[in-house]
Amino acid sequence: MITNSIFKVCLVAVAICSFSVLFNAASDPPQAIEIQSGNTSFQTITNVPGLEVAGKSSAVSGRVLVSRNDAGLLLQQIEASVPVKSLATGISLRDEHMRKYIFTTSDGQLPDLEFKANEASCVPVATTQEFTCHVSGELSIRGVMKPLSVTLRAKQQGGAPLSFRAAGDALVKLSDYGITPPSQFGVRPANEVRVHLEFNGKESRQVTASTGEAR
Amino acid sequence: MKFRYSKILCTIAVLIGMGPQARSLPTMIRLGYTNCSTCHISPQGGGLLNAYGRGIDQAQSLRGGDYKPAEGKWLRFFTWDHRITEDVRSVTQEQIASTTGKPGTQILRSRLMYRNATDLGSGVRFSMTLTAENENVLRPTFPYDHPTKTGTLFLNTSLLSYRPKGNLEIAAGRDQLPNGINIPDLGVFVRSRNRSGYYDSLTQVKIFWWGKRYLITPYAFGPGGNEQTGERESGGGALAEVDPFGHQHTVFGMNLLRATSRSRDRTLIGPYARLGFGSWGVLAEHDITNYAAGAKFGALQQRTTYGQLFWYPKEWLLTSIGGERLGVDVPFKQELNAARFDVSARIASQATIGFTLRVQHDPLSGRTVRSLALNVALKTVT
Numbered sequence: 361m362i363t364n365s366i367f368k369v370c371l372v373a374v375a376i377c378s379f380s381v382l383f384n385a386a387s388d389p390p391q392a393i394e395i396q397s398g399n400t401s402f403q404t405i406t407n408v409p410g411l412e413v414a415g416k417s418s419a420v421s422g423r424v425l426v427s428r429n430d431a432g433l434l435l436q437q438i439e440a441s442v443p444v445k446s447l448a449t450g451i452s453l454r455d456e457h458m459r460k461y462i463f464t465t466s467d468g469q470l471p472d473l474e475f476k477a478n479e480a481s482c483v484p485v486a487t488t489q490e491f492t493c494h495v496s497g498e499l500s501i502r503g504v505m506k507p508l509s510v511t512l513r514a515k516q517q518g519g520a521p522l523s524f525r526a527a528g529d530a531l532v533k534l535s536d537y538g539i540t541p542p543s544q545f546g547v548r549p550a551n552e553v554r555v556h557l558e559f560n561g562k563e564s565r566q567v568t569a570s571t572g573e574a575r
Numbered sequence: 576m577k578f579r580y581s582k583i584l585c586t587i588a589v590l591i592g593m594g595p596q597a598r599s600l601p602t603m604i605r606l607g608y609t610n611c612s613t614c615h616i617s618p619q620g621g622g623l624l625n626a627y628g629r630g631i632d633q634a635q636s637l638r639g640g641d642y643k644p645a646e647g648k649w650l651r652f653f654t655w656d657h658r659i660t661e662d663v664r665s666v667t668q669e670q671i672a673s674t675t676g677k678p679g680t681q682i683l684r685s686r687l688m689y690r691n692a693t694d695l696g697s698g699v700r701f702s703m704t705l706t707a708e709n710e711n712v713l714r715p716t717f718p719y720d721h722p723t724k725t726g727t728l729f730l731n732t733s734l735l736s737y738r739p740k741g742n743l744e745i746a747a748g749r750d751q752l753p754n755g756i757n758i759p760d761l762g763v764f765v766r767s768r769n770r771s772g773y774y775d776s777l778t779q780v781k782i783f784w785w786g787k788r789y790l791i792t793p794y795a796f797g798p799g800g801n802e803q804t805g806e807r808e809s810g811g812g813a814l815a816e817v818d819p820f821g822h823q824h825t826v827f828g829m830n831l832l833r834a835t836s837r838s839r840d841r842t843l844i845g846p847y848a849r850l851g852f853g854s855w856g857v858l859a860e861h862d863i864t865n866y867a868a869g870a871k872f873g874a875l876q877q878r879t880t881y882g883q884l885f886w887y888p889k890e891w892l893l894t895s896i897g898g899e900r901l902g903v904d905v906p907f908k909q910e911l912n913a914a915r916f917d918v919s920a921r922i923a924s925q926a927t928i929g930f931t932l933r934v935q936h937d938p939l940s941g942r943t944v945r946s947l948a949l950n951v952a953l954k955t956v957t
Contacts, residue, residue: 451606545627
């Protein structure tokens with residue numbers, strides 16, 4: 361009887377300890393981080409030796425839920441978007457062609473570029489303030505969603521509210537989206553487009569501390 | 576002696592130093608165009624544009640829009656089924672200048688050019704440029720550097736080229752030598768004082784080999800035929816440039832040249848840079864020319880420097896400020912400092928207008944030359 365009681369007490373203690381460990385490890389309330397200022401740039405080679413086409417946008421927006429765990433950071437509900445009209449290459453006619461031949465849907469719509477991922481883990485690098493995040497999600501170009509992996513390097517900026525500076529790179533293949541690279545008088549960009557992303561993320565105040573969900 | 580050269584130099588350098596933008600645009604580095612071969616038929620730049628270049632030319636004009644090549648039965652006939660690319664270009668310049676203690680001057684220069692590039696097939700091309708002008712303005716005469724002669728008609732380019740690969744071209748004939756930052760104004764010190772002015776077309780063989788991050792141009796040359804007695808140079812050199820960061824916005828290069836003639840030998844070392852970031856950029860070149868001792872004078876060094884900061888408030892509107900320096904050692908001591916402000920508007924692919932304000936000071940004579948020039952460049956586009 362006594363042995364049985366001791367066993368039950370031990371079982372409860374182990375359960376409490378286990379719950380406590382799990383709670384500390386993964387259930388820090390997530391905080392919503394919003395992209396405050398972001399830039400995205402792209403670059404692709406062409407069939408002409410020495411010529412590349414590059415462009416950029418400063419209109420990146422997005423949000424992510426961030427929580428700390430023993431392994432580093434846990435990112436959830438990752439969302440980012442770039443208005444196609446904000447992408448510029450320096451030549452307005454080339455921008456017009458880019459929008460027309462690459463980003464316009466068959467029914468004439470011009471949807472934003474969107475990236476979404478459910479979850480990603482970030483592991484610390486060098487210090488506890490710097491992380492590398494392998495984010496696997498989906499990128500939508502002219503409404504077509506395709507898998508895309510982005511490697512982000514994030515650095516936590518000190519103090520409150522919580523903020524991060526992050527940068528990452530990805531490779532997008534136009535053919536994955538059914539897009540044929542357009543040609544202009546024999547000059548044609550390659551199928552592979554290198555994308556670079558840089559942004560500052562800052563804790564959003566529009567978050568309930570108890571649930572971590574954005575209103 | 577000093578006074579005489581200063582007077583000549585002040586007047587003529589201003590006259591030739593206000594050339595219109597009639598050739599290549601190294602400012603295109605701002606958009607990632609690291610060399611000229613993408614838009615120009617010749618990889619050296621300047622001269623006729625290829626179809627893509629004509630598209631860019633129109634896109635970057637106030638008129639804008641898509642370039643649509645002319646078509647038609649007769650055009651096909653006269654262009655040998657589009658093997659011949661040609662245009663007629665006129666450049667007119669009205670210029671007024673005032674010099675300290677001297678009456679002002681006014682000059683109207685008009686230059687008409689016929690440019691032709693004929694594709695002979697299998698990568699072989701013949702190019703020519705023929706210029707007619709109402710006023711010849713030679714560069715200044717100095718004991719160590721006599722200007723080349725010219726007439727009303729001048730054959731700038733007569734070149735046979737062979738392009739075995741997309742990034743390799745071999746050319747032989749008559750043309751200007753490859754040049755550092757390759758600015759269109761051939762009157763600036765780094766060009767006119769280094770035998771790369773309007774009338775310096777030499778017989779030469781050159782190779783252009785380029786890639787994403789480099790351009791290498793070795794060349795060998797002989798006299799052009801219009802040099803003065805004893806000034807007929809032969810020699811060789813190489814121009815090499817690299818984009819060290821691979822971002823297509825920073826190019827650093829070096830031009831090395833050695834020339835020999837009956838009167839004296841010279842070597843030139845010319846580092847240069849083209850930097851461009853979106854709407855603005857910097858062009859810079861510094862050339863050091865060492866003249867070996869000749870029969871009539873000893874060794875001397877000439878230094879020319881050019882710097883330009885440019886900004887495009889609109890795609891079709893170029894504004895820039897810049898400075899130039901010229902320094903020559905004794906016994907032909909010279910020092911000139913100049914500042915300039917340029918505005919150039921590309922109204923359409925056929926028309927560009929611009930003006931240049933330039934102030935040049937000679938600290939040895941105390942003279943200052945102020946000048947203002949209005950340029951109008953027109954060309955046919957088919």
